[in-house]
Amino acid sequence: MSEVKSRYQKFRKQAYIIIYGTNxxxxxxxxxxxxxxxxxxxxxxxxxxxxxxxxKYHDExxxxxxxxxxxxxxxxxxxxxxxxxxIKYIFSFYGIIDLxxxxxxxxxxxxVGSSILSIVRALRLLRLFKILNHPKFSGQSNQLxxxxxxxxxxxxxxxxxxxxxxxxxxxxxxxVEGRENGFTSIPTSIYWTIVTLTTVGYGDISPVxxxxxxxxxxxxxxxxxxxxxxxxxxxxxxxxxxxxxxxNNSDESCTDCGAKNQPKNANYCYNCGxxxxxx
Numbered sequence: 001m002s003e004v005k006s007r008y009q010k011f012r013k014q015a016y017i018i019i020y021g022t023n024x025x026x027x028x029x030x031x032x033x034x035x036x037x038x039x040x041x042x043x044x045x046x047x048x049x050x051x052x053x054x055x056k057y058h059d060e061x062x063x064x065x066x067x068x069x070x071x072x073x074x075x076x077x078x079x080x081x082x083x084x085x086x087i088k089y090i091f092s093f094y095g096i097i098d099l100x101x102x103x104x105x106x107x108x109x110x111x112v113g114s115s116i117l118s119i120v121r122a123l124r125l126l127r128l129f130k131i132l133n134h135p136k137f138s139g140q141s142n143q144l145x146x147x148x149x150x151x152x153x154x155x156x157x158x159x160x161x162x163x164x165x166x167x168x169x170x171x172x173x174x175x176v177e178g179r180e181n182g183f184t185s186i187p188t189s190i191y192w193t194i195v196t197l198t199t200v201g202y203g204d205i206s207p208v209x210x211x212x213x214x215x216x217x218x219x220x221x222x223x224x225x226x227x228x229x230x231x232x233x234x235x236x237x238x239x240x241x242x243x244x245x246x247x248n249n250s251d252e253s254c255t256d257c258g259a260k261n262q263p264k265n266a267n268y269c270y271n272c273g274x275x276x277x278x279x
Contacts, residue, residue: 016082019075034075038101038124041068045119069105072121076102097123147237154233162226166193169219173212181208197223 021027044061047053054061076098080086089095101121170190177183182205183192192205196219207216 012082015078019078019082035125037068037071038121041065042119042122045121065105069102072098072102143238147234150237150240151230151233155230158229158233162197165222166190166197169193169197169215173207173215176209176212176215177207181212182206193219196220197226199223199227 017024018026018030044065047057048061079089079095079098083089090099097120101124104120167190170193171186173192174183174186174189177189183189188205195202195205196216199220207213
C-alpha cells in the first residue's frame with residue numbers, strides 16, 4: 001500500500017513539474033504543445049463553417065477534435081490532481097476556461113451543432129503570457145494593468161458624458177430629420193449617432209436636411225476627439241507611473257544578468273535573484 005502511495009506521489013510530483021513548471025524544459029515543451037493544439041482546434045472550428053472544407057474533411061476534423069478534447073480532459077484532471085488546492089484552481093479564471101474548453105465536443109453529442117463552441121478555446125491562448133514569464137513582459141503588462149485601473153474613474157466619467165451626448169444628439173436628429181428621412185425613432189437616431197461618432201459610418205442612414213447635415217458634420221468632428229480622449233487618459237497614467245517607477249528605482253545594474261533599474265535598497269536582483277552589492 002505504501003509503495004502504491006509512493007508511486008502516486010512521485011507521479012503527482014512529476015506531472016506537477018510538467019504542467020505547472022514554466023521554468024523547466026518539459027514544462028515549456030508541454031505549454032508549447034498545449035498552445036499548438038489550441039491553435040489547431042480554433043482553426044478547425046473556423047474551417048467547420050467553410051462548406052467546401054467541411055464536406056471534404058468532416059471525418060478527419062471530428063477525429064482530430066476528439067483527440068484534442070481527450071488531451072484537454074486529461075490535462076484538466078491532472079491539473080486538479082497535482083495541485084495542492086484544487087478547489088482554488090477549479091473556480092479560478094483559468095480553471096473555468098480550461099473546463100469550458102473541454103466541454104464542446106461532449107455537449108455536441110446531446111445538442112447537435114454546439115461543437116462550434118470550441119472557438120472559446122481561443123481564450124486558453126492567454127496562457128502565452130505564462131510562457132513569456134520574463135520580467136520585461138511581466139513588468140510591462142503590470143504597468144498597463146495598473147494604468148487602466150488608475151484611469152478607471154476618468155474613463156467611466158468620459159463614457160457617461162458620451163452616453164448622454166448620444167442620447168441628446170440622437171433625439172435632436174429625430175426631430176430635425178424625421179421618419180421620412182430614415183430616422184424612424186429615437187433609438188434608431190441614437191444608433192446613427194453612435195455609428196457616426198465612432199467614425200464607422202455604415203451609410204444605411206444619412207441626414208438630408210441642411211441643418212441635419214450640419215449637425216452630422218459636428219458629430220463627425222466630435223468623434224475624432226472622443227477617440228483620442230481615452231488614449232490620452234491611459235497614456236498620461238502610464239507616463240505618471242513611469243515617472244514614479246524611476247523615482248523608486250536606482251541606477252544600479254545586476255552584475256550577473258545586467259538587469260537595470262534595480263529597486264532602491266534591494267538586496268537581490270528582480271530578474272535573476274543575484275545578490276546586489278549595495279553600498
